[in-house]
Structures are given as structure tokens and as C-alpha cells.
Amino acid sequence: MSNVNDSDLKIDTEDSFPAREEQPTDTTLSLLISHAQCALRSLDLSRFAEPGITNVYMRQCLVDDFRRCAGDLLARCDSDKVPFHWFIQGISKRMDGVLQLAVLRPLQRNSEFVPALLPGSQILAFAADLLDRRRKMYSDPRARPWRWLEPLFFPWHALAVAMAEVCVRQESSVVEKYWPTIEGAYSSFQELVVDVACPHDLYWKPIENMMRKATTARDNLRNKEVLRCEALQGHIFGDTMVTTFLDHTCQSQQDSLVAEAIQTVDGHTSTTSGIPLTESQNTSEASQRFTHEVAAWTQYEHFMSDPYDMGI
Structure with a gap:
């Protein structure tokens, strides 16, 4: 050519x-x-x-x-x-x-x-940035003559990866930073599937399921932050007890998500993980990061299993 x-x-x-x-x-x-x-x-x-x-x-x-x-x-x-x-x-x-x-x-x-295990929230940041840059480009008046291309190449892959990362993040501030972008992209994808007859609708149910999990994970983090703020203002019992209670509650919720992610369809622990579901207090920060990065990857793997199971 x-x-x-x-x-x-x-x-x-x-x-x-x-x-x-x-x-x-x-x-x-x-x-x-x-x-x-x-x-x-x-x-x-x-x-x-x-x-x-x-x-x-x-x-x-x-x-x-x-x-x-x-x-x-x-x-x-x-x-x-x-x-x-x-x-x-x-x-x-x-x-x-x-x-x-x-x-x-x-x-x-x-x-x-x-999968490559990158530190912190780099994968989440990268996927969300892809979604946001696409939105900005097609919102620019200069793109008007070519907006007919917009529904043809929707980045459902970046959306799925971003939601999988949200499911296992423990930093509420990080999730809140990228959530408007993820939510906006999800709404755009939903409108696309409803309004346009395109192959993207094959992935709508898996995307919908992943969004439900991501929303639950975000709500858990937000609830923890609300309770912590109330505790600091003296609305609940002593700080030490509150901190211990909140940490235990959040860790239980987070462990539940991680456990669900790491378990494969047949009930056996994923061969890509090789890690316990509950970490001891002596576990290093690096090991903790590794656990949640593997869980994020497995969440995405399970998203991809849905189209396969549907025979797509």
C-alpha cells in the first residue's frame, strides 16, 4: 500500500x-x-x-x-x-x-x-486516560466531519480493564479520580449498544456485570471513608476502636472481592496467582500490591470468560 x-x-x-x-x-x-x-x-x-x-x-x-x-x-x-x-x-x-x-x-x-504487574494504579490510570482522550477528541468541533467513525471503534477493552482495576483498588481517592471517566464511558457504551446495531453488543452483558462489581467495590470504599470521617469528628466511639473496626470491615470486604477474583470457574485457585487469600500483618507492601494486581488481572480474565461461555 x-x-x-x-x-x-x-x-x-x-x-x-x-x-x-x-x-x-x-x-x-x-x-x-x-x-x-x-x-x-x-x-x-x-x-x-x-x-x-x-x-x-x-x-x-x-x-x-x-x-x-x-x-x-x-x-x-x-x-x-x-x-x-x-x-x-x-x-x-x-x-x-x-x-x-x-x-x-x-x-x-x-x-x-x-501479565505484567505494574506498581500502584498505573494500569487504571492508563486505561482511564484512553477513555478520556477519546471523549475529548470527539467532543472537539474539529472532529465534527468524522464523528461517524466514533461508534465503529469503541474502546470496550480499556473500559473493561479500568473496571477490573477498580474492583481491587484500596485507595478511595484513586478510584474517585477516575470514576467519572469510567462512568461516562460506560454510559456512552450503553447508548451505543441501544442505538446502533453493531458487534459491540456482544460484550454488553459482560461489561454490565463488571460495572456492577466495580460499583460495589467503590461503594465499599466510600462507606469506609464516610465512617472514618464521622469517627474523627467524635460521632462514634473511641478512635482506636473505630480505626480497628473500620480496617477489619474494609479488609473483609476487600478480601471477599479478591477471593472471588482469584477463584476460577471450576472452584480451584487460579494457577496465575499462587497466593493466599488472606495476608498476615507481616506481609510486605510489595506482596500486598502483587496480590491485588493479580486479582485485577483475574477479574479481567473472568470478564473475558463471559463472551466465551456465551459461545461468542
Whole structure:
């Protein structure tokens, strides 16, 4: 494929194929989508066509290759003056983000893949940022001529990953920071499924189930914060007893979510975890983080099991 304008392509032409343009053309967006789809197929772990790449380093190389191709195609973009150039740059960044997330959290289940465990809430932040940047791009007046593309490539994957992370986060401030973005994306997805006949409706029930779990986890964290604030104001009994009671209550709720996440469909502990469901007081912060990162991954794995169980 060559980066050329539509006017260069004629059915009855006898001339040689036109030389590749050095600036964005009518076919640049199609070329970007083609490169992204090729990379995403290689990141596919479903084994429907051929075995996917499970090595994280090799998976990352696919994203780096896409970035180089996109950089060449968009090298002479004038996004400040040409709305189409601005739009395809934005699309390229969204594709980049989708591929990067797929490197760390594949779209399909695979027992041979070991997920990367990143510190803190990096996965949640990255997934939520993908959702928010997409919203901002299509809300911009410059995107008006191309808004018909919006429902075709909804990032349900980023939404599912973000909700899975919320299910096991223990920091209420972190969850509240990203919750409006997640909730807004969920509402947009819901409207899309209702209003448009598209393949995304296959994932509506799994998304709905995951949102229910994420909402429950968020409510538990918020309730803990409310009780703690009331305790500090002296509305309940002594601080020491309140702190102990609240910590125990929250930990019990959190352990319940973690336990549910780590258990597989057949009732056995997930082979990807290898960790106990209840941690002792001597457990290090690193081990605690590991536990919840694995639980977040398993929540997402269970989300992906729903379409499989439905025969999709």
C-alpha cells in the first residue's frame, strides 16, 4: 500500500503507480488503521487463526513498529491548520494506546500469558486516560466531519480493564479520580449498544456485570471513608476502636472481592496467582500490591470468560 491521494488512483490509467506522498493524503487514515489491525492480530491470543505472541518483549516490539510507521505517515502533519491532519494524529494516538494496553492486558484469555504487574494504579490510570482522550477528541468541533467513525471503534477493552482495576483498588481517592471517566464511558457504551446495531453488543452483558462489581467495590470504599470521617469528628466511639473496626470491615470486604477474583470457574485457585487469600500483618507492601494486581488481572480474565461461555 502507498500513501497517495484518491485522485491519483484511476481505473483506466496506464501510468505506473504514483510515488508515495511525504505528507498525509486521502489514504493515510486507511493505512494507519491497516497497520494497527495487523499489529492487533499479532497481539491476539485467542488462537482462532494462529498462535499469538505471549512474550511481552516481542509484543512490545509490535507496538514500537506501529509507532515508527505512524511517525513516517504523519511526519509532515500540519495539525494546527488542517483539521484532518489534527484528526488523524488523534486517531493514531488512540490506536497507539489501544495496542499498548493490549500488550499488558490481552483481549483474549490464554493460560500461557503472564501479565505484567505494574506498581500502584498505573494500569487504571492508563486505561482511564484512553477513555478520556477519546471523549475529548470527539467532543472537539474539529472532529465534527468524522464523528461517524466514533461508534465503529469503541474502546470496550480499556473500559473493561479500568473496571477490573477498580474492583481491587484500596485507595478511595484513586478510584474517585477516575470514576467519572469510567462512568461516562460506560454510559456512552450503553447508548451505543441501544442505538446502533453493531458487534459491540456482544460484550454488553459482560461489561454490565463488571460495572456492577466495580460499583460495589467503590461503594465499599466510600462507606469506609464516610465512617472514618464521622469517627474523627467524635460521632462514634473511641478512635482506636473505630480505626480497628473500620480496617477489619474494609479488609473483609476487600478480601471477599479478591477471593472471588482469584477463584476460577471450576472452584480451584487460579494457577496465575499462587497466593493466599488472606495476608498476615507481616506481609510486605510489595506482596500486598502483587496480590491485588493479580486479582485485577483475574477479574479481567473472568470478564473475558463471559463472551466465551456465551459461545461468542
